[in-house]
Amino acid sequence: MAGDSVRAALTGLDPEQRAAVTARAGPVCVLAGAGTGKTRAITSRIAYRALTGEIAARHVLAVTFTARAAGELRARLARLGVGGVQARTFHAAALRQLRYFAPRLLNGRALPELIESKARLVALAAHRAGLRADRTAARDLATEIEWAKSSLVEPGEYAIAAAKAGREPPYEAARVGEVFAAYETVKRGSGVIDFEDLLRAAVWGIEEHPDVAEQIRAQYRHLVVDEYQDVNPLQQRLLDAWLGGRDDLTVVGDASQTIYSFTGATSGYLIDFPRRYRGATVVRLVRDYRSTPQVVGLANAVIRQARGTEARLRLALVGQRPPGPEPDLRIFADEPAEAGAVAARAAELIGAGTPPREIAVLFRANAQSEAYEKAFTEAGVAYVVQGAARFFDRAEVRQARVALRAAVRSTPPETPLPRAVTEALAAVGWRPEQPPPGGAAREQWEALAALVALAEEVAAERPAGTLAEFNEELAHRAEQQHAPTVEGVTLASLHSAKGLEWEAVFLVGMVEGTLPTTYAKTPEALEEERRLLYVGVTRARQWLWLSYGAARSPGGRPRRPSRFLPQLDRSGGGERASGLRPGERRAARRRAQVVSCRVCGATLLAGPDRKLGRCATCPSDLDEDLHARLIEWRARTAEAQRVPAYVVFTDATLIALAERRPGAPEELLAIAGIGPRKLGFYGDAVLALVSGARVDDLAPEKTSATDP
Numbered sequence: 001m002a003g004d005s006v007r008a009a010l011t012g013l014d015p016e017q018r019a020a021v022t023a024r025a026g027p028v029c030v031l032a033g034a035g036t037g038k039t040r041a042i043t044s045r046i047a048y049r050a051l052t053g054e055i056a057a058r059h060v061l062a063v064t065f066t067a068r069a070a071g072e073l074r075a076r077l078a079r080l081g082v083g084g085v086q087a088r089t090f091h092a093a094a095l096r097q098l099r100y101f102a103p104r105l106l107n108g109r110a111l112p113e114l115i116e117s118k119a120r121l122v123a124l125a126a127h128r129a130g131l132r133a134d135r136t137a138a139r140d141l142a143t144e145i146e147w148a149k150s151s152l153v154e155p156g157e158y159a160i161a162a163a164k165a166g167r168e169p170p171y172e173a174a175r176v177g178e179v180f181a182a183y184e185t186v187k188r189g190s191g192v193i194d195f196e197d198l199l200r201a202a203v204w205g206i207e208e209h210p211d212v213a214e215q216i217r218a219q220y221r222h223l224v225v226d227e228y229q230d231v232n233p234l235q236q237r238l239l240d241a242w243l244g245g246r247d248d249l250t251v252v253g254d255a256s257q258t259i260y261s262f263t264g265a266t267s268g269y270l271i272d273f274p275r276r277y278r279g280a281t282v283v284r285l286v287r288d289y290r291s292t293p294q295v296v297g298l299a300n301a302v303i304r305q306a307r308g309t310e311a312r313l314r315l316a317l318v319g320q321r322p323p324g325p326e327p328d329l330r331i332f333a334d335e336p337a338e339a340g341a342v343a344a345r346a347a348e349l350i351g352a353g354t355p356p357r358e359i360a361v362l363f364r365a366n367a368q369s370e371a372y373e374k375a376f377t378e379a380g381v382a383y384v385v386q387g388a389a390r391f392f393d394r395a396e397v398r399q400a401r402v403a404l405r406a407a408v409r410s411t412p413p414e415t416p417l418p419r420a421v422t423e424a425l426a427a428v429g430w431r432p433e434q435p436p437p438g439g440a441a442r443e444q445w446e447a448l449a450a451l452v453a454l455a456e457e458v459a460a461e462r463p464a465g466t467l468a469e470f471n472e473e474l475a476h477r478a479e480q481q482h483a484p485t486v487e488g489v490t491l492a493s494l495h496s497a498k499g500l501e502w503e504a505v506f507l508v509g510m511v512e513g514t515l516p517t518t519y520a521k522t523p524e525a526l527e528e529e530r531r532l533l534y535v536g537v538t539r540a541r542q543w544l545w546l547s548y549g550a551a552r553s554p555g556g557r558p559r560r561p562s563r564f565l566p567q568l569d570r571s572g573g574g575e576r577a578s579g580l581r582p583g584e585r586r587a588a589r590r591r592a593q594v595v596s597c598r599v600c601g602a603t604l605l606a607g608p609d610r611k612l613g614r615c616a617t618c619p620s621d622l623d624e625d626l627h628a629r630l631i632e633w634r635a636r637t638a639e640a641q642r643v644p645a646y647v648v649f650t651d652a653t654l655i656a657l658a659e660r661r662p663g664a665p666e667e668l669l670a671i672a673g674i675g676p677r678k679l680g681f682y683g684d685a686v687l688a689l690v691s692g693a694r695v696d697d698l699a700p701e702k703t704s705a706t707d708p
């Protein structure tokens with residue numbers, strides 16, 4: 001009977017999964033790409049070890065990041081005939097242990113109350129520190145305090161640590177440190193603890209009380225950690241306390257899905273695992289069972305350009321499903337046209353039998369949801385907003401609508417609508433300049449900026465529109481979008497989509513300034529934005545759509561496609577540039593001819609950069625000897641043809657040749673500025689020079705490539 005159970009635990013595993021499941025006791029690191037069956041691998045590993053008698057299930061502690069993931073792990077183990085494993089989140093495990101040991105640790109006193117939100121106490125602490133913090137500022141201050149505590153940073157260390165980490169706090173860093181200190185005082189005075197205190201108390205209970213440590217370590221002898229790339233320093237400290245120097249630890253993670261660095265999470269522990277645990281078993285899961293090979297191919301193309309520490313562990317996924325449709329890469333005249341097309345395509349999929357719950361629209365910022373809420377409402381397609389309030393339910397939007405209604409009486413009817421809306425929003429503190437620091441403040445600013453963009457869109461359609469009419473438009477939209485829904489298409493941010501999957505995924509707003517966001521100012525931040533797109537792509541099982549509007553609103557300023565989009569024009573031309581007039585279509589097609597920097601992967605827009613094949617600021621690998629010979633050859637050729645030197649090749653083209661050193665005609669054609677005509681006239685000479693020929697060995701061309 002036991003043998004049948006063991007065989008069941010191994011049934012259907014691919015070779016890499018089987019290697020992870022049957023790895024010997026000790027440190028095991030499973031690098032699991034998206035859709036590669038990581039949950040199956042870790043549950044089967046626990047079951048296999050328990051069913052073979054190697055371990056007792058009651059001695060296993062499996063740590064996850066969500067209660068849903070813990071529940072799924074327990075359910076899978078039950079189906080494999082294994083019960084008694086403790087599968088919990090870090091906080092749930094810590095809380096259970098603290099409640100059990102509280103009489104011993106707290107001299108008979110009960111564990112203090114755990115607060116769900118810091119906002120009220122942070123606002124009080126800010127007041128004590130001499131700052132006037134509204135609700136939004138309090139949220140941003142709470143975020144900074146959570147980051148600091150998760151990163152094991154004390155109040156007095158905050159300013160230096162924040163500067164090193166590149167944080168952008170809502171106030172001057174020293175003042176935030178003061179609020180942090182005041183918060184700790186206020187919290188202690190209130191007799192409550194927060195979620196970070198929960199983990200710190202669990203660490204203290206183990207590190208400072210040998211009897212508690214002995215009992216916990218006797219209970220939990222084998223540890224498993226899911227999503228290990230998302231562990232923060234405080235969680236790692238607790239994990240180390242649980243282990244107590246032992247090494248029966250299995251971790252599972254994917255460095256390419258590291259998207260929560262702003263919370264203090266770091267993939268460093270995953271990356272350094274083999275160095276920390278010498279002799280650790282490392283298994284790579286690369287067979288993708290979730291997505292079609294077409295989706296997998298695009299995911300690989302996105303992450304292939306990654307740079308930085310996490311890129312060292314990137315995995316090239318191999319699709320295992322039957323072939324499916326190519327990803328749909330589309331360009332539209334503006335955001336409203338894009339949203340309308342997305343809603344129409346979703347309706348088609350639903351009509352063809354795809355359940356609405358199996359369709360998702362993913363965007364970078366929650367403020368982008370309004371256009372899609374409107375488009376889906378007008379298309380009669382039910383939707384559900386995940387991870388955020390519906391646009392018109394947001395507190396700042398409700399407050400803005402009050403200000404817009406109040407401004408009707410004082411605004412002259414001839415005032416241009418965008419200006420009228422901007423002036424009205426000044427009453428709630430909104431300014432059109434760069435958004436303020438702090439995540440919550442920025443999100444609030446972006447939501448109100450979406451109202452201004454909507455005003456610009458309405459003004460483009462109705463130049464004589466008034467503020468009163470705009471308020472009526474907002475009321476109509478709010479009424480439509482507040483219809484109750486039971487099941488519908490998911491509208492969600494990319495961050496909230498982590499860990500989920502759908503049959504069809506629409507990735508929208510793929511433009512510079514949105515993805516990557518304008519707030520990503522360092523190489524590390526830009527790489528996290530790339531990983532965010534990678535996570536979005538890998539959510540799709542069958543259908544994948546990526547799109548952007550050439551302008552935000554009708555007639556607006558043109559925008560550049562995201563630097564992370566590979567081969568934007570893959571579908572070949574105007575029929576994919578939906579919603580554009582002929583002139584706009586040609587311009588969009590030109591913008592869509594994406595050339596990426598061969599060093600950093602950024603989209604190249606300037607002509608000289610496109611010729612070089614790299615950003616002007618990226619390092620050059622120029623062959624100086626070849627460059628000198630090319631210059632001499634060009635001078636002789638230009639003299640023989642009696643044309644200016646640049647007619648033969650420009651300086652930028654010569655640099656590109658000396659850097660890229662093409663070895664075949666097709667490689668010459670890949671350099672911007674060299675077409676079939678110049679290849680025919682100069683190709684043989686250039687290839688000979690690249691191969692090492694001297695200029696004296698070549699006869700200068702007598703006829704110019706510009707001659708008829």
